[in-house]
Amino acid sequence: MSALAIKGLGKAFGGLRVTAGVDLTVAEGERRLIIGPNGAGKTTLFNLITGELRPDSGAIALFGRDITALPSRLRPHLGLARTYQIITLFPRESLLQNVTLSLLGRSPLRWNPFRRLDRQTALLAAARAALGRVGLEALAERPLAQTSYGERRRVEIAMALAQQPRLLLLDEPFAGLSVDERKEVHALLRSIPRDVTVVMIEHDMDVALELAERITLMHFGEVVVEGTRAEVVAHPRTREIYLGG
Amino acid sequence: MAFTLDRRAFLAGAAAAALPCAPAIAAAPPVRIGLMTVKTGPLAQGGIQMEQGFTLFLKHRNSTLAGREVELIVADTGGNPAGAKTKAQELIERDKVDFIVGPLAAFELLAITNYVEQHKVPMLSLAAADDMTQRKPNAFFVRASATSSQCTHPLGDYAAKEMKLKRVATISEDFAFGYEQIGGFQQVFEDSGGRIVMKLWPPLNTADFTPFISQFAGIDGVMNGFAGSNPIKFNQQYAELGAKAKWPILGGWTAYDDALLKSFGDDAVGAISAAWYSSEIDTPSNKRFVADILKEYGNIPGGYAAGLYINGMCIEAALKKTGGKTEDRQALIAALRAVSLTDTPRGPFHFDHLGNVVGTVFIRRLERKNGKLVNTIIKTYPNVSQFWTYDEKEYLAKPVYSRDYPPLKS
Amino acid sequence: MSRPAAVAAALLVLASVPLWVGNSYYVNIASQILIYAVFALALNVLVGYAGLVSLGHAGLFGIGSYALAWLLADGWGHLPAALAALLLILGASAVFAVLSLRATGIGFLMITLALGQILWGLAYRWISLTGGDNGINVNSRPAPFGVALDGATPFYYFTLILFLAAVGSMAVFVASPFGASLKGTRDQPRRMTALGYNVWLIRFLAFLFSGFWSGVAGLLFCYYNEFVSPNVLALGSSAEVLLMVISGGTGTLLGPIAGAALVVIMKNVASAYIERWNLVLGAIFVAIVIFMPEGLVPGSVRLWRWLWTGMRRAPARGGAR
Amino acid sequence: MSQWLLLGVNSVSLGGLLFLLSAGFSLIFGLMRIPNLTHGSFFMLGAYFGVTLLQLGWNFWLAALVAAVGIAAVGGVIERLLLRRLAGQELAQVLVTLGLSFMIADLCLMVWGGDPIPFDAPPGLRGALPIASIVFPTYRLVVVVIAVVIAAALWLLLERTRLGAMIRAGVDDEAMARVTGIRVSRIFTIVFCLGAAVAGFAGVIGGPILSVYPGLDGDMLPLALIVVILGGTGSLLGALLGSLIIGFLYNYGQVLFPELAYIILFLPMLLILLFRPQGLFGRHVP
Secondary structure (H helix, E strand, O other): OEEEEEEEEEEEEOOEEEEEEEEEEEEOOOEEEEEOOOOOOHHHHHHHHHOOOOOOEEEEEEOOEEOOOOOHHHHHHHOEEEOOOOOOOOOOOEHHHHHHHHHHOOOHHHHOOOOOHHHOHHHHHHHHHHHHHOOOHHHOOOEHHHOOHHHHHHHHHHHHHHOOOOEEEEEOOOOOOOHHHHHHHHHHHHOOOOOOEEEEEOOOHHHHHHHOOEEEEEEOOEEEEEEEHHHHHHOHHHHHHHOOO | OOOOOOOHHHHHHHHHHHHHHOOOOOOOOOEEEEEEEOOOOOOHHHHHHHHHHHHHHHHHOOOEEOOEEEEEEEEEOOOOHHHHHHHHHHHHHHOOOOEEEOOOOHHHHHHHHHHHHHOOOOEEOOOOOHHHHOOOOOOOEEEOOOOOOOOHHHHHHHHHHOOOOOEEEEEOOOOHHHHHHHHHHHHHHHHOOOEEEEEEOOOOOOOOOHHHHOOOOOOOEEEEOOOOOHHHHHHHHHHHOOHHHHOOEEEOOOOOOHHHOOOOOHHHOOOEEEEOOOOOOOOHHHHHHHHHHHHHHOOOOOHHHHHHHHHHHHHHHHHHHHOOOOOOHHHHHHHHHOOEEOOOOOOOEEEOOOOEEEEEEEEEEEEEEOOEEEEEEEEEEEEEOOOOOOOHHHHHHOOOOEOOEOOOOO | OOHHHHHHHHHHHHHOHHHHOOOHHHHHHHHHHHHHHHHHHHHHHHHHHHOOOOOOHHHHHHHHHHHHHHHHHOOOOHHHHHHHHHHHHHHHHHHHHHHHOOOOHHHHHHHHHHHHHHHHHHHHHOHHHHOHHHOEEOOOOOOHHHOOOOOHHHHHHHHHHHHHHHHHHHHHHHHOHHHHHHHHHHHOHHHHHHOOOOHHHHHHHHHHHHHHHHHHHHHHHHHHHOEEOHHHHOHHHHHHHHHHHHHHOOOOOHHHHHHHHHHHHHHHHHHHOOOOHHHHHHHHHHHHHHHOOOOHHHHHHHHHHHHHHHHHHHHHHHHHO | OHHHHHHHHHHHHHHHHHHHHHHHHHHHHHHHOOOOOOHHHHHHHHHHHHHHHHHOOOOHHHHHHHHHHHHHHHHHHHHHHOHHHHOOOHHHHHHHHHHHHHHHHHHHHHHHOOOOEOOOOOOOOOOEEEEOOEEEEHHHHHHHHHHHHHHHHHHHHHHHOHHHHHHHHHHHOHHHHHHOOOOHHHHHHHHHHHHHHHHHHHHHHHHHHHOEOOOHHHHHHHHHHHHHHHHOOOOHHHHHHHHHHHHHHHHHHHHHOHHHOOOOOHHHHHHHHHHOOOOOOOOOOO
């Protein structure tokens, strides 16, 4: 059974087709990299997988279950998590509260209006652990607004990991990071256990290619090439798209 | 920008003005009068005039009534019921007033009537809600102006008997004051042989009356009960649409109040109205009142200013009767209700056993004389009671005039 | 001062109001402040914690007032009438929520405004039920556990108890996991969905909570005035309570209370001394926006901190010299 | 029959006045995303300015133009001193615009008193014109002409000038406009002044129909809101068509459904909000 199976996925905004007949299959435990020039429809594809956008055609299956019509909010409960290219965190809250919200999302506790959140020791310990995993435990109490961009990127990843995903979608996790930060995030992504399937959009080939087992190249909303790193790099269409064909 | 500190400051100012001729006033504390008026928002128009009328009265009396100094406390209700309630509490519980004068609107009065009665404070109000002196009387209330229907009763009589109108349409704001005015008119007009064929109720904040005016047809006159700023808009639109040329227009006192004359154009000329006050009345006190309001405030007074001036006269007469004493509230209200005056701005009047005025109602025609608009008195109905010529018991057995009562005859 | 000490001091001050304000009139003003504070706190659940600005909340407040007045006039007892009114409020809140939560932002504001105006129109026009602009008189206050609430002081304590219950429930709510979820939907609704939250349902439940306390405030208002008229449902009333929340400080517990005190005092007490009190009130709102755009309470805290650190730093600098 | 014709003509006329009232509101709301709750106050203040000039013996049209300029100045001061620093803070905008409307209403009461002040239409336009079987006040027809002229002028300004292009760019995408080097802050001031000016002008033009009185601001603001919701924000065509629809709804609704008089405008507004939140002719969801 594959982690993600997409068949004939299509989406258009007005007259503009941003996703056209995409087929994509990702095996369980696989590390998949999606590349393509700006406007290729990579983030749109993520939004379709998470349900933030509704496809016009096609089907999406998560671990063998068809989720095409499933409301977006239920998909995290099936083990789907993502990070965003443009950081979408909770600016007024501390790092700990950010990660706690992520943990709460999969806990029935989130409906409880009576108990004090700051007394939920198990939950908070888990949130601290998640921050620890990305090396931010020392900053747990700091308001998000007072952290650096690189730190926020790591919070994004910590929040996604805290959801205990089976399929993790990473939207440009290295964007805007310094060399040192890249190394840290790189190590962090390498440490993700194999029972988590990872699909990543990334422009930075140097770091990304090393992480990926298979690569999908998209252009104008379509899958152009798919294969191993060597196959894709060697493919004439890749050169054509990236080197100004 | 100067903010008037209007409460204690007034007392000081008035006392200073009175000094040269003031007799030695006994050590008794001043009589405290609370004036509930509206000085902010859309109802301020009438509220400001109310304050003018009462202030002038106190000035005429050097702020001394029946030998006692008067302290006036002015409270702005903001023109809403909850505000009126709070201000009534302020006046009664904090300032411990002996009389309440006001409030302006019926819905303000209804919000405080029980409270004021419980605290046994005599209240003199312009608010016209019929039932305040009919089916739900308040033992501490007197009304020297009129009930909503008190003036429109004789107007119905005049329309049927003198104007010989047969089929009349009515139009008034969609609220109790409108219902009661129109109901009173309909009752007497139909009892005198006329017929109301159409009743229209535009919402209070109607910007354009054209959709209503356009519905008039098959009639020989229109009766209106507008108040506030609506009469200006309505009469202008009534004339513009050619309705005025076809059907004579009649109205209650608020629709053609003398204070509105400066705002009307020729559109309103010819309107027939019924009012309990007219600036044209030839009594000494009215001449003085009109001249001084003109001098002090630059406008002709109407019912709001006159009503408050007359309320002041009632308080004065009652105090004279009690020898200036205010402690015995039962005696005070009894004295107030026993007041009977002849030389007042509205002419002679007295109160009935429910505390409502019995007095003259004037039928006026709006005319342009020497370039000025005036309401010329064309007929007077003396000694008009709130029950008109009906038997009180039978009258009170019927429901209060409302949107649907009396009903339209089909 | 520690937090429990501050709370104890505040409770002491509130509980002793009738002893030191001197006159039953001021006790009544204090009751009014508490009633409006409950209302403002209720609206703050939506405005401050859910990021949903309602301009129709006077509708819910008014339904509470009217339902109570009507049921009492119909001969119901106080307790059943109040309970039935609260049930009705929950129902009305659910309808308001289902309709208005089709939008957020300005759309939400406009839908609530339209709903409020429609209710106002009904109250005005459905005379057989509401008495039209004459309103409905309520002739008695309840006597819970045999304590008659007719005087200003007993009624103040009755209001104070409900006020404290409201503040307490808000404090618990805000600190709870559900409160955190609600704040999350305010800041990043899309992210919240991706985290597995049902954003619509969270907002809906918050709306019910807000509507419930608005209704309680409406019941108190009805008992306080012993009178209801369409004025309580008017757009002006909705705007007034919104101004209380914003001027005091949204998303805080003390802000709406401070805002309620400001408006009630300006309207009722200051208006006795300042003829143009509307002008002054407007100017105060504008000044708040200029000097404390986050609202009176957070703004004062900021100013106080700034002064405090400034004062502490100044002598230290002097010593270094 | 003639009643329905009269209502029809009046619907168009009222629509014209409503357009003048709401065009500025729509522009300001569309470009600056500011729900300008002082708009009704601008209308009323314009009417008071106008009537004061008329009482000094000024020509009607000159008075209307000068009142518009005066309100533009008031609007400019408010935008520069207050709204400028509140970009994106909707709650603070609500607080400050409502606070200002309190102040303006009370100042007007202080200066002009509580009595309604009537307006005369300009001489020569005071009578009535026969149209088929009815007579209709000439001035009300002139209002339609004025509305059309203002609509055309605004349209030309928005569609045919460089300033207009910049404004439209701002309406569609503020961030994009900034990137392309448009000085958005100056555009904002210009648009706010323009919107205020049209409102003030409308106050004078509406004077001979509505007169001016305390509370006129509160009567007008909801109408502007309804028109903009119905027509869609930031769309001139939307404001025009929205005004016409409200004109017809108001006139025929009052006659056909007197029982619904109080909700005849808010019910359609609610339905539009629920089922077509971008308005009938709007470009985006507000």
